[in-house]
Amino acid sequence: MSGQLFAVVGPSGVGKDTLMAQACARLPGLVCVRRVITRDAAAGGEAFDSVSERVFADMAARGDFALHWRAHGLRYGIPVAGLGPLARGERLLCNLSRGVLREAAATFPALMVLHVTARADVLGARLAARGRESTDEIAHRLARTAALPDGLNVVYIDNSGPLEDGVAAMVRALQSVSA
Ligand SMILES: Nc1ncnc2c1ncn2[C@@H]1O[C@H](COP(=O)(O)OP(=O)(O)O)[C@@H](O)[C@H]1O
Numbered sequence: 001m002s003g004q005l006f007a008v009v010g011p012s013g014v015g016k017d018t019l020m021a022q023a024c025a026r027l028p029g030l031v032c033v034r035r036v037i038t039r040d041a042a043a044g045g046e047a048f049d050s051v052s053e054r055v056f057a058d059m060a061a062r063g064d065f066a067l068h069w070r071a072h073g074l075r076y077g078i079p080v081a082g083l084g085p086l087a088r089g090e091r092l093l094c095n096l097s098r099g100v101l102r103e104a105a106a107t108f109p110a111l112m113v114l115h116v117t118a119r120a121d122v123l124g125a126r127l128a129a130r131g132r133e134s135t136d137e138i139a140h141r142l143a144r145t146a147a148l149p150d151g152l153n154v155v156y157i158d159n160s161g162p163l164e165d166g167v168a169a170m171v172r173a174l175q176s177v178s179a
Pocket residue numbers: 010011012013014015016017018019045126127129130159160161162163164166
């Protein structure tokens with residue numbers, strides 16, 4: 001594979017999907033990988049393919065996913081087909097679980113991790129404003145912590161402040177890595 005895969009990770013509400021969409025809109029040749037999720041199609045947020053638990057299990061068994069994981073009572077998959085552009089030298093952004101990074105780096109040795117961070121006090125407010133989850137679900141998301149494995153290629157992006165600053169930091173990080 002001659003392209004570059006970027007894994008975007010960080011706590012719930014930090015702005016991963018928002019920064020990804022903005023970066024893909026601004027940088028020609030950068031593509032956001034569409035995930036398969038067992039979430040209701042009407043939930044809103046990122047553009048994703050909504051499937052039932054049964055369909056997801058069948059896809060996983062067939063080997064349709066390059067990576068898949070469980071979180072928040074949902075299953076998430078990165079379809080092998082969505083990574084096709086890598087072979088054409090394209091740059092892809094993927095929203096991943098921190099728990100799947102070791103496997104991702106083993107599968108894609110050139111993986112670059114973009115770790116989005118924000119002050120703890122802004123996360124809850126952002127999740128509430130997003131309005132996709134119930135109060136209970138938001139509390140569970142805020143309680144979830146995860147350390148990044150050692151030995152990865154990681155760039156930190158602070159999205160505590162105005163969105164424009166976060167987008168600029170993300171764009172700088174992406175531009176610093178040549179394809
Ligand atoms: N820098 C920012 N300032 C204010 N609101 C933001 C900022 N970044 C993201 N948001 C908002 O916060 C909410 C959570 O962002 P989202 O991209 O869904 O986060 P994640 O994918 O990390 O859970 C969304 O409503 C989004 O519009």
